[in-house]
Amino acid sequence: MRIQTNATDRLREFNIKPSLQRIAVMNYLLENYTHPTADTIFNSLYQYIPTLSKTTVYNTLKLLVKHGAIIEITIDDKNVRYDADIRQHAHFKCKSCSCLYDIPIKKSKLMMIKKTGNLEITESHLYYKGYCEKCNKN
Numbered sequence: 752m753r754i755q756t757n758a759t760d761r762l763r764e765f766n767i768k769p770s771l772q773r774i775a776v777m778n779y780l781l782e783n784y785t786h787p788t789a790d791t792i793f794n795s796l797y798q799y800i801p802t803l804s805k806t807t808v809y810n811t812l813k814l815l816v817k818h819g820a821i822i823e824i825t826i827d828d829k830n831v832r833y834d835a836d837i838r839q840h841a842h843f844k845c846k847s848c849s850c851l852y853d854i855p856i857k858k859s860k861l862m863m864i865k866k867t868g869n870l871e872i873t874e875s876h877l878y879y880k881g882y883c884e885k886c887n888k889n
């Protein structure tokens with residue numbers, strides 16, 4: 752496992768105390784922009800950190816989301832997916848193979864409404880679903 756210094760930097764930037772587990776989870780997300788689930792992250796890290804538990808991974812992900820260091824994607828009703836790309840962007844999910852792609856989108860398009868009545872909107876999620884190139888061919 753290659754630890755990138757920016758994993759620690761990202762944690763510090765969002766006021767999260769960098770523990771070994773937190774660095775490992777953050778690092779995994781910075782190296783894998785595949786929108787992994789908590790289970791995928793756990794299974795990949797477990798071989799390097801045998802003391803790691805699934806609960807720790809879940810709690811770490813929750814903490815990272817709460818502080819804004821990563822984004823939680825709920826496009827998939829069965830599995831929450833995680834993303835270290837915290838810039839505004841939309842997501843596409845293939846209905847056949849469940850792969851998840853980023854769709855670049857202007858922030859102004861994603862945040863069309865910033866205030867409505869007494870509500871102040873701070874985030875917006877845009878999800879598209881369909882069939883990826885691979886599945887479309889079959």
Ligand SMILES: [Zn+2]
Nearest residue numbers: 845848883886
């Ligand atoms: Zn597909």
Ligand SMILES: [Zn+2]
Nearest residue numbers: 834836842853
């Ligand atoms: Zn993404």
